[in-house]
Amino acid sequence: MFPGATDEREVTDATDDAIRGSHTDTGGQESDRDGANFVVVGAPLDATTTFHPGTRFGPQRIRSFAAPFDDYDHRSDRHFSDLGVVDRGDVRAWDDVAEYLEYLTSTLREVVWNDGIPLLLGGEHTVSLAGVRAVEPEVFVCLDAHLDCYDVYDGNPLSHAAVTRRIVEDVDSIEEAILLGVRTGSEAEWERAAADDVTVVPPEDVAEWSHDGQFADRDVYLSVDIDAVDPGYAPGTGTMEPFGLEPRDIRDVVHAVAPHADGFDVVEVNDRDDGQAAALAAKLVREFVFSHVDG
């Protein structure tokens, strides 16, 4: 459970054969989330991860490395445990990504319908598609080293490397994507990113970036691919890309965007470092919550 959150994990327990022979709908029961503002959901998808796998352990790592953080936040003068965060546990992943994303979307949509703000813990970046489908924002703000604008990657339109393209092109509500910290992509991706509905802010310019009121009347979804930061600060991710952001750059973006955002995720954390990636991810979840409440 995310430290400071209320535990709302499902208390059903399926037998082995149920789990393995098929993937039954494990949801359905009502939780009394009245007044809950933020709902942590783990999405340990690890199906299309490139290079270093292990995002299936992301949610568990993030929750674990959140343990030593103080409940109290000095900047906002608030206690995390006062802010109505609940943790619904993980939506266990299976091999059919399309089907999984649909199931995850419905879980998150229920959160949204109850006026909750999803805090999605990846898992590979693909899970953001479920987050965005559930929240239906106008703007997708994303911190990432990569454009993730492939149309198909390795024959797969639901690859983590295609997630931003899917979001921009297939989610009706979306008007534009703002990609911060991006430093690499294929030629075709860069061409796609040159279109009007995508703005790319290179790492060097992120510290100066501000949204200048452009979010005024629009709903925003904020996604943090942990590889946006320099690999020195988060080696536990699938594809390290040097020359990235400083942790404080990301924090400042989270502070700026959170007040406008109705959904948040942090993705691409794996278990292949000494905890740096997970500790940073866990901290950013909290920064989002504190900043949203204060916004």
Next chain:
Amino acid sequence: MFPGATDEREVTDATDDAIRGSHTDTGGQESDRDGANFVVVGAPLDATTTFHPGTRFGPQRIRSFAAPFDDYDHRSDRHFSDLGVVDRGDVRAWDDVAEYLEYLTSTLREVVWNDGIPLLLGGEHTVSLAGVRAVEPEVFVCLDAHLDCYDVYDGNPLSHAAVTRRIVEDVDSIEEAILLGVRTGSEAEWERAAADDVTVVPPEDVAEWSHDGQFADRDVYLSVDIDAVDPGYAPGTGTMEPFGLEPRDIRDVVHAVAPHADGFDVVEVNDRDDGQAAALAAKLVREFVFSHVDG
């Protein structure tokens, strides 16, 4: 949660200041454990660990490495998830070991009073004292590389290295201890172990050992210090002691003793290997349950 067990973790959530400024009694609410036979309780105590610390991550590791096991057990022709195992989560440890053990004892005693069999996941070996106090058996059967018969170790009578002595001498119900796989101790410990109330079975003789009906009318508590096995099979423990048991030796002892045992623990697992210690520990928990049911 232990895979296949029903989740009965407490759903309260204390604020940071409550957690850290003092350690309030977090128990009290009634769980409907009717018909539950086995109750998993994590006891992440890591206060007196010698050499390599990390037993605080033992319960979490053991649950995690149980994930890939099949629910079904071929030997007993049973499903683990049918056997009424519930997982009450961890009893968070704090610095005052005596006080913690008391609190843990009361938690486990409640299990016993509800006719449950505690399955305690350590944490350092000291936690067995709570298990034995709760179960009040006549016989303490223990797999361990060490005698754990110090009177005081490093000035501490509640050290993991003194746990067997505490159990034998301070728990009224105990008539004798049977120590299997032991290969080391101080001279004073060996002298203590030479008394009538302690039987030591060296590693070489464990495969041949049998209890020969001596448990007939007596209650037994079974404790597995994972360092009983050879370090090649469980490097993730505080103090590796070479020339230990084979995993199958331990399994066979668990099979033989479980039908007579009203309490079980597996202790001294830490997070400093590639999962070998935790996988073995998790398996032994299941072997205990299957064998007890079948006994």
Next chain:
Amino acid sequence: MFPGATDEREVTDATDDAIRGSHTDTGGQESDRDGANFVVVGAPLDATTTFHPGTRFGPQRIRSFAAPFDDYDHRSDRHFSDLGVVDRGDVRAWDDVAEYLEYLTSTLREVVWNDGIPLLLGGEHTVSLAGVRAVEPEVFVCLDAHLDCYDVYDGNPLSHAAVTRRIVEDVDSIEEAILLGVRTGSEAEWERAAADDVTVVPPEDVAEWSHDGQFADRDVYLSVDIDAVDPGYAPGTGTMEPFGLEPRDIRDVVHAVAPHADGFDVVEVNDRDDGQAAALAAKLVREFVFSHVDG
């Protein structure tokens, strides 16, 4: 390249967009493998791996940990590098498992048509299906901790947990499967394994097992899932299952079966240990080759 093997890796090089935007057929050119008896092919599939992923690094690890082995083998009085082993490198995996297995099958079939014996380095166990399809044996001999007899696992008929079932039921040439070292499976799997076309030899009986001339006139394919061995000897695998075989048990099976086998694989090695799994796997590849030549 596998040490002692001749390098026959493809020397073409596709550009990034070709690699990522689609997966073109990279084969086609003829290699002069006349007289080559054994062909190493890496199959780094890591799509359905349960629990600990990383089989994508299996082939690379196995080749790397083969480096310190002597070319000369005392038992057979032969040099590995004299035995006509070539290494064709890896068949890079992509997300569509069915399609990948077809492509891999055709690569291995070409090996077989040239009278070569495939030595397949996994990758998850699923790749054995390609090996068996290419070799078309009558008997599938498999060392594994698991039955791998699911019909569908997690909705996926091509899961590693279903590979033995696929092989027994869907490959026409197969008459029976002999599963050595198996100690776990679901109830449905055990039921399936009770049928006449499957023989299960539990770990305790493997040392005594012999094929007693039953392979006399039949073609055999030998598959080693590295998790057949006890986790103490190979922690670097997806799902550790305690109480496994000794390395020498596996070696002796390889010695006994290799003379009758026209195909071999070693699978489920990942990069999450200190090299134990890969070193053992690499050694078994060599034992297979020496024993086949001598058979």
Next chain:
Amino acid sequence: MFPGATDEREVTDATDDAIRGSHTDTGGQESDRDGANFVVVGAPLDATTTFHPGTRFGPQRIRSFAAPFDDYDHRSDRHFSDLGVVDRGDVRAWDDVAEYLEYLTSTLREVVWNDGIPLLLGGEHTVSLAGVRAVEPEVFVCLDAHLDCYDVYDGNPLSHAAVTRRIVEDVDSIEEAILLGVRTGSEAEWERAAADDVTVVPPEDVAEWSHDGQFADRDVYLSVDIDAVDPGYAPGTGTMEPFGLEPRDIRDVVHAVAPHADGFDVVEVNDRDDGQAAALAAKLVREFVFSHVDG
């Protein structure tokens, strides 16, 4: 031994029973430390460590990772081995923290009485209390991510999380504490830190901070909790707290404060990274010595 220091470890050797059955005073003999200015003492206390334990290996790691450093320092034009640094080895820790701190204090007091400057290698932050008691400074300057101003933490007034409070309130000589790089604490800690005797300099302001002659007539003790730096630079510590200092910020503070300081420690280094934390800690010990000599 710290590279470049003179070895003054005690050459007595206690038997096992003496070591374990009780903790005898192992001091007493006189060493000829005349003219020695700096005395390294390891204090491997690991009793109240939060989250990731392992500070017991801190002193050993710090000494080990100091090995590759050049004896000569270009900035100060001095050789480390010329500066009269001796290493008295470790004061082995035991379970009674209060008693241990007293013993450690007396060891360090002896250093001070011989006009030496203690260079304490932790161990958890609690050991700074012994350092400050021995040195009896007016000012406690501390680099830390945390306020460490709990009155009691987990029921323990001698927790590492209470060390600054203990120092400010219970050491008579202390007039004020200056806490640099602090970014977190409980609400009660922040309230305590708002009092006149505590100054908090947040990470963003540390580069600009200077002591402006306020140390003119006062004795200073400098303590470096390695978690003051960003976790990217020192993951090997108990509780990673993102958004920390740059290594150069800490170095510059050490340069500025060392000339005024009569005692120094570096604490909270453990063995759970690839050496980053220990290498930085070892370097800071040297920076302190060079700067003090030059001051």
Next chain:
Amino acid sequence: MFPGATDEREVTDATDDAIRGSHTDTGGQESDRDGANFVVVGAPLDATTTFHPGTRFGPQRIRSFAAPFDDYDHRSDRHFSDLGVVDRGDVRAWDDVAEYLEYLTSTLREVVWNDGIPLLLGGEHTVSLAGVRAVEPEVFVCLDAHLDCYDVYDGNPLSHAAVTRRIVEDVDSIEEAILLGVRTGSEAEWERAAADDVTVVPPEDVAEWSHDGQFADRDVYLSVDIDAVDPGYAPGTGTMEPFGLEPRDIRDVVHAVAPHADGFDVVEVNDRDDGQAAALAAKLVREFVFSHVDG
């Protein structure tokens, strides 16, 4: 093979006895490198490495961690795979360093004679001597934490710690060395470095450094010892030296120098981190190539 490069590894294969009993010349055959501009050569020398060994795995790690990089580079608008990079594999190291360097030099000289630019992957820094001998530049530009200006280190004039001295003094073509990011050395090394033929730019000044046309008519060789960067960004190196460069500082130097350089190496990467050092090194190889082509 370096991703995006054409594979030109030697396809001969020596037997064990040939390999181990002596080290025969394995070269000789002609490769058709017409039009190839860049030639990757691995030089896994690990003979004089100080402190943490493992540079023998450097080339393999660098190639491996280059895998996730996009072929396309946005800054230069070029594809890496279009730039005529070939990978000749590794020149296997043996115990006689002098002899090995000669052999390596002749391999690299052949590259130069065919108008290729060597991209040498270390291996310890000593291998740069072979690179410089082959290229015969006037200027040696080197990013390093260390002066590497020992005359003899540990009795060895071919130590990695003496490589810059060897290059400056023993390679006839060399007029001067420019050492960027250096922060440590022995007193004798600093004295040597004070001579006219060596320029030292400390870490703090590297961001401001520019070559101001001083390379106009001169051939340059660029060497990157990965320990030039701060250890937080590259812990996987032999001797971590804190207070180093930012990755972007190094990148900018590579951009500035590459257009003037006829040879490049990146050295001192080992396998003792989570990939940070290798990922950065791999990236720098690509930055060099893109910048040279654009220069």
Next chain:
Amino acid sequence: MFPGATDEREVTDATDDAIRGSHTDTGGQESDRDGANFVVVGAPLDATTTFHPGTRFGPQRIRSFAAPFDDYDHRSDRHFSDLGVVDRGDVRAWDDVAEYLEYLTSTLREVVWNDGIPLLLGGEHTVSLAGVRAVEPEVFVCLDAHLDCYDVYDGNPLSHAAVTRRIVEDVDSIEEAILLGVRTGSEAEWERAAADDVTVVPPEDVAEWSHDGQFADRDVYLSVDIDAVDPGYAPGTGTMEPFGLEPRDIRDVVHAVAPHADGFDVVEVNDRDDGQAAALAAKLVREFVFSHVDG
């Protein structure tokens, strides 16, 4: 220091330039070792290590992992600390192996001349040559996976892979070598090993092996290459060779040979596992001492 041993490390301290610019004789002073029977000497040579380097950390690891062992040994009813073991620390290695071996030999010879029994902690196997030269035994008993009978390996007659050959052929006192647990070697090595002065006992026969009084009147030196054991029990070694000994096999050989041996070493331990290799090595040192005393 080896736990339970008396510290006799040299207390001199050389400056950096002395250490690095040349390697001066650091010996010479007399230690009062009267009555000392056993002298621990670390020999962290790591010059010719094949595959996985790191034997330079062997002595430090072995001493460290000996920490948790009880001083008292039940089998012999003795305390380790009563047996006159002293630890002289490490003889720091440098690049010239021949010169280093000479220096090490003279250090060990001094031990022998004072009627001490050297307990050498490697370092690579090459250091056994110094041990044997100093002890001048008639019989060399060696537990190893490898023959180590190369005449030259990689052009080097002082390679670890040639150490047994050097000992048998170049040390005058030696009459024969008995190699236990050996399972691999080159063809030339096996031919050499077939001569009368070498006996090879394969792993399968070691449990049955006994020396049958053949050591009656002869001096013996016992060397344990940790790779003799199966890699599952000691992955932290340079070259893992599967199908090795059980730890108890090695222990029993040590028990049998120690009473006849005047010198002992344990070699080829590195720092690349979770402590398994070092813990076993440390234990074997103690078994040797207890058994020698009791012999």
